[in-house]
Amino acid sequence: MKHSIKRKLVQVAAFGYSNPYLMNFKGGKLYQGKWKQFCNPGLNCYSCPAAAFACPIGALQAVNGSANFKLSFYVVGILLAFGVLLGRAVCGWLCPFGLLQELIHKIPSPKLKLKKAFLYLKYVVLVVFVIVLPIAVTDYMGMGKPAFCQYICPAGTLEGGVPLLLSHQALRQTIGSLFTLKVAILIGTVIGCVLVYRFFCKALCPLGAIYGLLNKISIYGLKVDEHKCINCGKCRQICRMEVDPVRATDSAECIRCGECAKACPEGAICVGFAAEGRKSERQPL
Amino acid sequence: MSSKAKKMIRLGGILVSGVFVLYGVVRGEAGIVLNKAVNICFECIGLG
Known part of the structure; x- marks a missing residue:
């Protein structure tokens, strides 16, 4: 997918799951559980x-x-x-x-x-x-x-x-x-x-x-493999939060959407739990 | 920040968060949150 x-x-x-009580809109009531x-x-x-x-x-x-x-x-x-x-x-x-x-x-x-x-x-x-x-x-x-x-x-x-x-x-x-x-x-x-x-x-x-x-210490994080990265800039171009993942992996603006990892032609970016301890599972495009 | 330092801070953060939540529940903060959340918050909707 x-x-x-x-x-x-x-x-x-x-x-x-945040808003399951849609029927409450009809009477203007709040869920009170x-x-x-x-x-x-x-x-x-x-x-x-x-x-x-x-x-x-x-x-x-x-x-x-x-x-x-x-x-x-x-x-x-x-x-x-x-x-x-x-x-x-x-x-x-x-x-x-x-x-x-x-x-x-x-x-x-x-x-x-x-x-x-x-x-x-x-x-x-x-x-x-x-x-x-x-x-x-x-x-x-x-x-x-x-x-x-x-x-x-x-x-x-x-x-x-x-x-x-x-x-x-x-x-x-x-x-x-x-x-x-x-x-x-x-x-x-x-x-x-x-x-x-x-x-x-x-x-x-x-x-x-x-x-x-808390992005700097969060378990769900982003890691860039410096040996694989060719500094093509595609990750920076695709990021809609205007973050450069190569220079600022722990940026407070990164919402960990993972678009940069998918755009990386070398498979150098890994986003997920304990990312710094993992190797990217993706192969180069 | 080294990987080891990060792990220690994470562990400390999780432990502290658990202690904070328990302490908050014991002194009745969850009840304040519940009371606020089940009634219409006039400030939130722009009338307060």
Whole structure:
């Protein structure tokens, strides 16, 4: 089976297990079972009627902003486990919002590359909106608000806001300037994703920032056999995350999609679990 | 980073993550996550 189709099937399966309760869209209800105490590895809003798990970024802010705790060991532990095991392979293979962005990017239009400075924006979003604001800005009860969800997250607007507002008239009557801001960010993100491959992942996603930092040590990794590599540059040309796999095997931007390994004419690139200890199984093209 | 150092960091990371998750569950964080996730998050949908 073609590698890109295999990855797409895994992404669709991940989207499916993340959002199995499709019938909830009809009544605008949320799944309320015990599975929701577990975090999804990818970005998927827990206010989406179909969602089966908690969003890790939403959960992190919820516990960090609670009256009793200022650091969520539970969510940090889950993120650390996913990160050490998979790194940004979560983004490339398991993230529901990543799949949506890839589908949006298929809309015909001129395709652009993102300036490198924008890649650092997601770390600012992580520190300011996910960590600092929910802990530092609190109400009289000592509770903080999930600033990333509140002011930025387009996944929440798309997966939770739109379907819930369509099915609840009472909620529609409470729409204000904040919702207008979030819809503007959603529209901006959609336009960004049409023009730039995985615009949100590259520029804004705090979850991608966390997994990107763990890419350097993740068990699922990428290895280039220097003896086989002929520096033809085909891997760099095919990479839509704009990574040079030969120079930066542990790049925080690499989502381990494996397209570079398939494009290598010498079979010099290996992507998978414990890649550095394995030899590439592929023969030269 | 050497291969051995990477393996040690990975092992440490997995152990730490396990301890963190257990500690978080024991002090009731999973309940906070569940409570947040089963109710409509008004901030998430742009109304909060």
